[in-house]
Amino acid sequence: MLFRLFNAREGDDYRAVLKGRCVLFAVFIALGFTTLAVSLFLAIFDVLDSSISYAIGFYAGVGIGVAVACLVGLISTRRLMKNEQKMRLEFIKETDEREKEVTLRAASATALALIAVAYVAMMVTVVLNRTVFYTLLAVAVVFFVVFLSSRAYYAKKL
């Protein structure tokens, strides 16, 4: 689904876009397996302190998840590239202006919800847990910095 954010644009050579996407999938599969390998290394050589050993399970889970999801994406993209008719339909779906509008509005609503939840969570955690509070504060600051800088970028670009 995330790869949908990097959709083709009208006039693009869709086959080239799909090829680029396959390369991206391959990079993420490698990243997933690397994460899995790191988790196996940590488990076998018992590097981590027992109090944070749950991190091994997290690394393994994320690694397998990313690798499998990208493998599925890679296979379906390569299959799509073999069928001209399906490729054309998929290109129309990706470049459809209404679909783009729907995605933009959904992203906007998600960002708003994220900030609202972060605000409530910060109000609660400020009295309960300082570490969690600072983490949430950092997320909010990064969010606004990215938002303002990307807004400035697109204001100049468009």
Added chain:
Amino acid sequence: MTNQIAALRKARRITQEELADAVGVTRQTIISLESGRYNASLLLAHKLAEYFSLTIEDVFLFEEDE
């Protein structure tokens, strides 16, 4: 803004699928345009007008208070 897409399409006996395919959008977009839930971009408006061999003003009707 209202439009004549549904009427023009029916007059030419074209399906929503065929029209969508001709202008490079999904059938759902044509459905939304015809029902007035979605307003076309200038580019899509141009493509639709060109498809029906009309001007944009013939296909899309802008109302003064908008």
